[in-house]
Amino acid sequence: MTDSRAHRMGPVELRRGRLPDSTTDQRLLDSRGDAGWVHTDPWRVLRIQAEFVEGFGSLAELGPAVSIFGSARTQPEDPMYAAAQEIARTLCGEGYAIITGGGPGAMEAANKGASQCGGVSVGLGIELPHEQGMNEWVDLGIHFRYFFVRKTMFVKYAQGFIVLPGGFGTMDELFEALTLAQTRKVTSFPIVLFGSAYWGGLVDWLRDTMAVDGKIGPDDIGMLHVTDDVQEAVSYFVGKDT
Numbered sequence: 001m002t003d004s005r006a007h008r009m010g011p012v013e014l015r016r017g018r019l020p021d022s023t024t025d026q027r028l029l030d031s032r033g034d035a036g037w038v039h040t041d042p043w044r045v046l047r048i049q050a051e052f053v054e055g056f057g058s059l060a061e062l063g064p065a066v067s068i069f070g071s072a073r074t075q076p077e078d079p080m081y082a083a084a085q086e087i088a089r090t091l092c093g094e095g096y097a098i099i100t101g102g103g104p105g106a107m108e109a110a111n112k113g114a115s116q117c118g119g120v121s122v123g124l125g126i127e128l129p130h131e132q133g134m135n136e137w138v139d140l141g142i143h144f145r146y147f148f149v150r151k152t153m154f155v156k157y158a159q160g161f162i163v164l165p166g167g168f169g170t171m172d173e174l175f176e177a178l179t180l181a182q183t184r185k186v187t188s189f190p191i192v193l194f195g196s197a198y199w200g201g202l203v204d205w206l207r208d209t210m211a212v213d214g215k216i217g218p219d220d221i222g223m224l225h226v227t228d229d230v231q232e233a234v235s236y237f238v239g240k241d242t
């Protein structure tokens with residue numbers, strides 16, 4: 001008697017010598033073979049995709065928000081710690097969520113201000129070789145493996161940026177925001193530099209060297225608002241269309 005069993009694979013029907021010797025579930029669940037593919041770019045692409053999915057899914061309903069950047073090394077006794085906390089508290093009082101890198105220093109201060117005010121305190125953590133963990137004032141935290149995915153979230157879910165004194169990480173975030181606005185890749189948003197003593201030298205150099213040398217346009221400096229006043233910093237956001 002001939003074997004006329006049929007096996008359906010979607011629209012395809014298989015018989016006799018074409019019958020598979022395992023099921024799709026067996027092929028999925030039997031853990032055999034080399035796992036080296038987890039270290040390949042196609043798999044990384046899927047991980048990157050997953051980070052975007054998690055980020056977008058977690059933040060889609062955030063409402064108006066401001067991203068606050070600043071040094072991971074700012075100590076609690078530094079006046080900039082109190083300033084970050086006060087800025088976040090004031091913005092929170094105006095209905096804004098606060099987004100930070102979720103780390104220590106100025107990030108912690110901003111998350112503290114937002115959380116203590118009962119607002120939405122978001123931390124976008126980054127996996128680093130010397131992991132610090134999310135600061136205790138983050139109420140909605142998302143851990144990222146890739147810097148560039150995380151940076152997309154800072155821009156996509158905020159109406160603008162307040163930048164406190166910081167180092168390379170802060171500069172990276174500031175200049176990413178400036179480049180996006182300068183090249184009109186995004187709708188322009190406020191970029192506030194808080195702390196004139198710290199930022200003054202950089203702004204002078206941008207104006208007197210970079211702009212004079214023609215490396216940026218004469219109006220590009222206008223994208224930056226330098227202030228030492230919390231209310232003024234907040235005024236660039238409050239009452240503006242979100």
Ligand SMILES: C/C(=C\CNc1ncnc2c1ncn2[C@@H]1O[C@H](COP(=O)(O)O)[C@@H](O)[C@H]1O)CO
Pocket residue numbers: 068069070071072073100101102103104107125126128132165166167168169170171173
């Ligand atoms: C260096 C230390 C901790 C690092 N932990 C960080 N966690 C989260 N986000 C970070 C961290 N370090 C830098 N960032 C991001 O860059 C900005 C601050 O960088 P800076 O070089 O300190 O100015 C900040 O806005 C974060 O988004 C332990 O001291």
